[in-house]
Amino acid sequence: MEGPTPVSALIHAATMVTAGVYVVARSHILFQHSETALVVVAIVGCATAFFAATIGLVQTDIKKVLAYSTVSQLGYMFLACGVGAFSAGIFHLMTHAFFKALLFLAAGSVIHAMGGEQDMLRMGGLRKSIKYTFATMFIATLAIAGIPPLAGFFSKDSILLSAYSIPGGHPLYFVGLLTALLTAFYMFRLVFLTFWGKPRYDEHHVHVHESPWSMLGPLVVLAVLSVVGGWLAAPALWGGKDYFTEFLAPVFGSGEAAGAAAAIDEAAAHSLEIALAIVAVLTAALGIAVAYWLYLRQPKKPAELAKSLQPVYRTLYNKYWVDELYAATVVRPLVWISDHVLWKIVDVEAIDGTVNGIAHGATAIGDRVRHTQSGNTRSYAAWVVVGALVVIVIVFWPTLRPMIGMVTK
Amino acid sequence: MNPSPHLLTVLIFFPALGALALMILRADDHIWIRRMALVVGTFEFLVSLVLIPKVSVGSSGYPLELNIPWITAPQIHYHLGVDGLSIFLVILTTLLTPISILASWNSIHHRVKEFFVMLLMLEVGIVGVFLSLDLFLFFLFWEVMLIPMAFLIGIWGHERRIYAAVKFVLYTMAGSILMLVGILWLYNVTGTFDLPVIQQALTARPDLLGATAEAHFHTEILLFLAFFVAFAIKVPLFPLHTWLPDAHVEAPTAGSVILAGVLLKMGTYGMMRFCLPLFPDASRKAAPYVAALAIIGIIYGALVALVQPNLKKLVAYSSVSHLGFVVLGIFSFNAVAMQGAIYQMLAHGISTGALFLLVGMLYDRRHTFEIAQYGGLATPMPRLSAFFLFAVLSSLGLPMLNGFIGEYLILVGTYIAHWQWAAWAATGVILSACYLLWSYQRVFYGEVTVEKNKTLPDATERERFILATMCAVILWMGIGSAFLTKRTAEATNTIRKQMERPWGMETSLPAGGHHTITLERSSTR
Numbered sequence: 016m017e018g019p020t021p022v023s024a025l026i027h028a029a030t031m032v033t034a035g036v037y038v039v040a041r042s043h044i045l046f047q048h049s050e051t052a053l054v055v056v057a058i059v060g061c062a063t064a065f066f067a068a069t070i071g072l073v074q075t076d077i078k079k080v081l082a083y084s085t086v087s088q089l090g091y092m093f094l095a096c097g098v099g100a101f102s103a104g105i106f107h108l109m110t111h112a113f114f115k116a117l118l119f120l121a122a123g124s125v126i127h128a129m130g131g132e133q134d135m136l137r138m139g140g141l142r143k144s145i146k147y148t149f150a151t152m153f154i155a156t157l158a159i160a161g162i163p164p165l166a167g168f169f170s171k172d173s174i175l176l177s178a179y180s181i182p183g184g185h186p187l188y189f190v191g192l193l194t195a196l197l198t199a200f201y202m203f204r205l206v207f208l209t210f211w212g213k214p215r216y217d218e219h220h221v222h223v224h225e226s227p228w229s230m231l232g233p234l235v236v237l238a239v240l241s242v243v244g245g246w247l248a249a250p251a252l253w254g255g256k257d258y259f260t261e262f263l264a265p266v267f268g269s270g271e272a273a274g275a276a277a278a279i280d281e282a283a284a285h286s287l288e289i290a291l292a293i294v295a296v297l298t299a300a301l302g303i304a305v306a307y308w309l310y311l312r313q314p315k316k317p318a319e320l321a322k323s324l325q326p327v328y329r330t331l332y333n334k335y336w337v338d339e340l341y342a343a344t345v346v347r348p349l350v351w352i353s354d355h356v357l358w359k360i361v362d363v364e365a366i367d368g369t370v371n372g373i374a375h376g377a378t379a380i381g382d383r384v385r386h387t388q389s390g391n392t393r394s395y396a397a398w399v400v401v402g403a404l405v406v407i408v409i410v411f412w413p414t415l416r417p418m419i420g421m422v423t424k
Numbered sequence: 425m426n427p428s429p430h431l432l433t434v435l436i437f438f439p440a441l442g443a444l445a446l447m448i449l450r451a452d453d454h455i456w457i458r459r460m461a462l463v464v465g466t467f468e469f470l471v472s473l474v475l476i477p478k479v480s481v482g483s484s485g486y487p488l489e490l491n492i493p494w495i496t497a498p499q500i501h502y503h504l505g506v507d508g509l510s511i512f513l514v515i516l517t518t519l520l521t522p523i524s525i526l527a528s529w530n531s532i533h534h535r536v537k538e539f540f541v542m543l544l545m546l547e548v549g550i551v552g553v554f555l556s557l558d559l560f561l562f563f564l565f566w567e568v569m570l571i572p573m574a575f576l577i578g579i580w581g582h583e584r585r586i587y588a589a590v591k592f593v594l595y596t597m598a599g600s601i602l603m604l605v606g607i608l609w610l611y612n613v614t615g616t617f618d619l620p621v622i623q624q625a626l627t628a629r630p631d632l633l634g635a636t637a638e639a640h641f642h643t644e645i646l647l648f649l650a651f652f653v654a655f656a657i658k659v660p661l662f663p664l665h666t667w668l669p670d671a672h673v674e675a676p677t678a679g680s681v682i683l684a685g686v687l688l689k690m691g692t693y694g695m696m697r698f699c700l701p702l703f704p705d706a707s708r709k710a711a712p713y714v715a716a717l718a719i720i721g722i723i724y725g726a727l728v729a730l731v732q733p734n735l736k737k738l739v740a741y742s743s744v745s746h747l748g749f750v751v752l753g754i755f756s757f758n759a760v761a762m763q764g765a766i767y768q769m770l771a772h773g774i775s776t777g778a779l780f781l782l783v784g785m786l787y788d789r790r791h792t793f794e795i796a797q798y799g800g801l802a803t804p805m806p807r808l809s810a811f812f813l814f815a816v817l818s819s820l821g822l823p824m825l826n827g828f829i830g831e832y833l834i835l836v837g838t839y840i841a842h843w844q845w846a847a848w849a850a851t852g853v854i855l856s857a858c859y860l861l862w863s864y865q866r867v868f869y870g871e872v873t874v875e876k877n878k879t880l881p882d883a884t885e886r887e888r889f890i891l892a893t894m895c896a897v898i899l900w901m902g903i904g905s906a907f908l909t910k911r912t913a914e915a916t917n918t919i920r921k922q923m924e925r926p927w928g929m930e931t932s933l934p935a936g937g938h939h940t941i942t943l944e945r946s947s948t949r
Contacts, residue, residue: 354731367666
């Protein structure tokens with residue numbers, strides 16, 4: 016997120032952050048052998064989706080909202096993998112790539128227009144001055160919020176359906192649905208804050224200007240893909256053909272969705288599908304409505320809410336203090352122990368101290384023994400006598416021992 | 425084509441000849457002294473490359489061997505040989521020597537002639553160690569190499585150079601004495617100093633070391649320890665490592681490069697060449713303890729490196745960590761891990777050598793190793809910082825660069841043998857990323873905090889040439905690793921074969937029995 020915006024677009028959309036999903040899907044053969052592993056993946060994915068979305072609710076940096084939205088959407092992809100719907104996960108990876116790259120590039124265009132400003136609280140009312148950026152970004156927002164018939168609707172819907180269909184998957188489904196609500200909310204919050212309302216920036220200093228076509232071109236391409244991309248895997252119910260699952264069938268096998276769809280008969284499956292789709296769309300609409308009410312109808316309300324729910328707000332704003340938690344529990348203790356214990360005590364004092372101690376010991380012994388070499392003839396003579404006696408005792412010890420025995424008796 | 429084995433003699437003594445020629449030059453003619461030294465070093469490197477086609481892929485034994493009686497009583501032979509284990513260590517030495525000469529071009533100001541003479545004599549000792557197949561000859565070179573190294577540290581080092589030089593010599597000597605006892609003991613029971621002959625004798629006649637199996641095993645343990653301690657000090661294995669940070673910090677750049685690049689490998693080389701093949705049962709018995717020390721070294725070295733305020737000491741401690749991997753690979757006795765160990769020796773020589781060169785270049789400019797004195801250096805010196813990053817990435821084991829191959833092979837091989845060892849060692853990979861990237865960030869990124877650093881000159885042409893060479897080798901080793909591994913493969917196989925004795929403890933096990941080694945079982949011959 017700290018990178019230049021096109022780089023953020025690339026790594027958030029396709030390359031880096033999604034590698035984890037790819038690796039899990041690619042090694043599905045291993046995961047499918049362990050029910051526990053799959054459950055862990057699903058729960059971790061679900062929790063990630065939810066917590067990241069809650070963080071996204073309160074961020075004011077436009078790119079930070081998008082960054083946490085990526086984390087949240089990755090949670091969806093893991094959830095899909097965890098419930099065995101690998102192709103749904105990969106499908107969401109693809110559609111997400113379209114609209115998330117678009118969102119980042121559009122955000123870049125907004126930041127460019129604002130002369131480098133990233134704080135949404137200092138934007139507002141931009142929809143008229145940067146029309147193309149607004150239009151494309153709005154499409155992407157609809158797509159990520161799950162509004163049919165845009166790309167995000169189909170991919171998210173199929174993940175939620177898969178989660179709902181597995182035995183014991185209902186809690187996963189509800190958290191996923193709740194996350195969809197939050198997603199719609201924070202994305203429309205972003206759009207409302209940026210493009211609607213009154214300008215909250217200094218209009219004398221900031222000259223809002225639309226980006227050149229070299230920047231808008233990619234936005235348009237991605238907007239088109241965000242609209243039509245979903246139809247690659249539109250369920251039969253919608254009159255589409257699931258090209259995507261077919262395409263991936265050689266990898267995941269056709270029996271992949273067996274746990275989900277085949278368990279229920281066709282008709283029931285279809286009615287369930289329709290019901291879930293309606294619920295999903297209503298949820299998204301609710302999220303949008305809340306955002307509309309809070310940020311356009313009652314613009315003072317969010318600040319009041321933040322004040323009255325201070326602890327919650329601060330926790331979310333500071334991302335649950337996870338960074339601080341790691342710093343306090345891992346980084347600082349490790350550095351402290353390495354510095355004060357391992358280096359300064361174990362290495363310098365104990366180990367090197369022993370080595371130098373042996374050296375000093377040798378010097379000290381030498382220093383003591385040196386005094387026997389006094390240059391004094393009488394002392395030399397005395398040492399010779401002592402030495403001779405020691406030698407005699409050692410040599411004649413066998414003879415001497417019985418004698419000593421006799422004496423002591 | 426039948427190559428002349430005297431090539432090996434040339435390889436060892438050509439630098440000595442060069443040193444002799446240097447001595448003829450006038451002492452104040454610094455330019456020609458440097459040029460001459462560089463020419464000698466470069467020629468030596470080119471000659472060493474001739475070894476590669478001679479040691480063909482899959483050749484067992486010593487493809488190039490020279491055995492001439494030298495002293496008749498006691499029987500000492502001038503016995504040299506090169507195989508897959510030693511060839512690339514020799515080439516590493518001959519590569520790092522001209523690099524070090526070039527790196528010392530402008531940083532040595534007094535006793536210039538003596539400096540380059542010492543550097544070339546050091547090369548004589550190291551190449552001699554790697555090529556000797558006679559234990560006496562080996563010991564001779566092992567000791568010979570100490571003298572120029574001690575002088576390099578003691579004369580051209582930094583503030584505490586005398587302390588460091590004396591510590592280095594005494595510490596190494598303490599180990600060498602034990603090895604000398606071991607060598608003499610082996611001579612006593614076999615009547616020869618010749619390594620292949622001793623190898624055969626010990627394999628064929630187990631009674632040489634003791635009449636009973638128990639006595640044999642005890643003797644083997646003692647002999648193993650005599651050799652092993654000498655090598656472990658050299659490596660250095662935890663907790664025998666404290667001479668290393670002192671020696672490194674005080675040594676001039678060229679000294680550090682050779683010290684980290686090649687000298688340390690003499691220890692791990694010795695373990696593979698002597699400890700494992702000559703004393704296989706003792707090696708097996710000692711393996712868990714050695715592995716424990718190696719793993720402690722990996723993690724401990726990394727953690728201590730993490731908190732060093734002195735950049736050169738940080739790199740020195742990172743060597744403790746990286747060499748721990750090598751020892752672990754050797755003592756897992758797995759073919760892949762041992763291959764990895766050989767590879768890691770070479771990779772570490774190049775990447776840590778490069779890091780010491782870079783730290784030396786920073787020192788040439790600012791005369792300090794304190795990380796706090798740097799910061800934001802990427803702004804005044806973009807090229808140097810790019811090279812530094814390359815070396816850092818190679819040292820932390822980024823795929824496509826050399827460090828990755830060695831570490832990966834060691835971890836894979838060790839995992840097959842003992843997965844717990846590999847799991848512990850793997851934490852070292854993470855920690856190495858921590859201390860290297862963190863220190864890189866503090867030295868090169870951010871704002872320039874010290875006024876003096878704003879005007880530091882970027883890498884000169886000479887420095888760029890040195891660094892580009894090192895980086896090219898790093899990249900080549902990361903991509904073309906098969907060139908090396910297929911030539912070292914036979915060496916590891918040979919060691920593993922030598923470790924299986926026909927009357928050995930493992931073969932006498934009943935079929936399907938456990939692989940625990942007990943003394944009783946070894947009594948069946």
